[in-house]
Amino acid sequence: MRDLGVGFGYLLRGQRWVARHGKSFGFGLLPGLITLVLYAAALVALGMYGEGFVTWATPFADDWSSPWEGLFRGFLTAVLFALALLLAVLTFTAVTLLIGQPFYENLSEKVDRDVSPDGTAPESGLPLWRELWISARDSLRVLARALVWGVLLFALGFVPLIGQTVVPVIGFFVTGFFLTEELVAVALQRRDVDLRARLALLRSRRALVWGFGTPLGLAFLVPFVAVFLMPGAVAGATLMARDLLGEEIREGDADEDADTASDGASEEHSTTS
Numbered sequence: 001m002r003d004l005g006v007g008f009g010y011l012l013r014g015q016r017w018v019a020r021h022g023k024s025f026g027f028g029l030l031p032g033l034i035t036l037v038l039y040a041a042a043l044v045a046l047g048m049y050g051e052g053f054v055t056w057a058t059p060f061a062d063d064w065s066s067p068w069e070g071l072f073r074g075f076l077t078a079v080l081f082a083l084a085l086l087l088a089v090l091t092f093t094a095v096t097l098l099i100g101q102p103f104y105e106n107l108s109e110k111v112d113r114d115v116s117p118d119g120t121a122p123e124s125g126l127p128l129w130r131e132l133w134i135s136a137r138d139s140l141r142v143l144a145r146a147l148v149w150g151v152l153l154f155a156l157g158f159v160p161l162i163g164q165t166v167v168p169v170i171g172f173f174v175t176g177f178f179l180t181e182e183l184v185a186v187a188l189q190r191r192d193v194d195l196r197a198r199l200a201l202l203r204s205r206r207a208l209v210w211g212f213g214t215p216l217g218l219a220f221l222v223p224f225v226a227v228f229l230m231p232g233a234v235a236g237a238t239l240m241a242r243d244l245l246g247e248e249i250r251e252g253d254a255d256e257d258a259d260t261a262s263d264g265a266s267e268e269h270s271t272t273s
Contacts, residue, residue: 007211008160008242014236015229017111021069024107028231029098036227038095039088046084051077083154089175089217090146092226093182093233094139101132104234108186111238115249131189138185138195146178176213177202179220183213183237191245201244212240 014146018025054076061069067105122133124131152173181202188198202209216233220226242249 003205003207004211007208010216010236010240011212011216013239015232017235018232024110025231027103028107029227030105031096032101032227032230035092050080057148089220091143093179096230097262098135101135105188107231107234108238111235117248117250137204141195142178142181149174172214174219175217176210179217180209180213183233183253184233184241187238187241194208
């Protein structure tokens with residue numbers, strides 16, 4: 001249970017870090033905005049043509065009597081849109097990270113340098129095209145795993161009672177796990193940690209991962225929120241990656257609080273004198 005709070009703490013610390021580094025936050029918004037526009041266009045197109053696609057795909061229902069034909073196709077249209085939304089949530093991070101690879105790589109390195117005791121950050125040494133290829137390949141492999149879970153949970157959703165209570169909760173935890181994997185990959189890929197090793201690390205600290213990724217996944221369901229949280233999510237995932245690997249994290253917030261307290265004490269001493 002403690003790891004749940006620690007994971008959520010890393011999410012908050014990442015948001016505080018970008019709030020203190022406005023330039024990094026501004027650059028980090030660009031990939032999310034581009035991805036948001038692309039996804040919004042795709043969902044609008046699905047809303048306009050989804051019903052027609054379902055009608056085309058179910059010619060056997062043309063001769064059904066009313067109201068069964070309308071109810072059946074309306075249900076399939078709703079399911080199609082729901083699956084599209086789920087796919088959008090699951091893939092938004094991967095696509096944003098792929099589009100913004102140079103931005104988030106730079107942001108993650110800055111976080112590493114800021115919290116590292118010696119002020120250094122690991123570097124992959126790979127050319128950009130190679131990093132993009134590895135990121136895209138790993139994202140597709142993670143997406144395949146997420147889709148398997150998505151289909152399984154969708155099928156379980158038809159089970160009475162369990163499908164309306166337990167399954168949605170499991171779905172959020174599964175989404176949080178894979179969302180976290182995509183985010184920590186930015187920092188771990190620079191450390192030459194491959195996908196198999198990343199998944200093993202995350203499974204070894206599931207509560208930590210859920211504490212970070214599940215509330216973030218819930219927040220991503222709110223329109224536009226994902227765009228503004230992405231820079232801080234990358235920063236927080238970098239901090240969590242250091243924790244997973246046992247790397248020391250310099251407590252910047254504590255240092256700042258100590259400096260503030262020291263300044264306050266100095267001012268009080270001056271006033272007293």
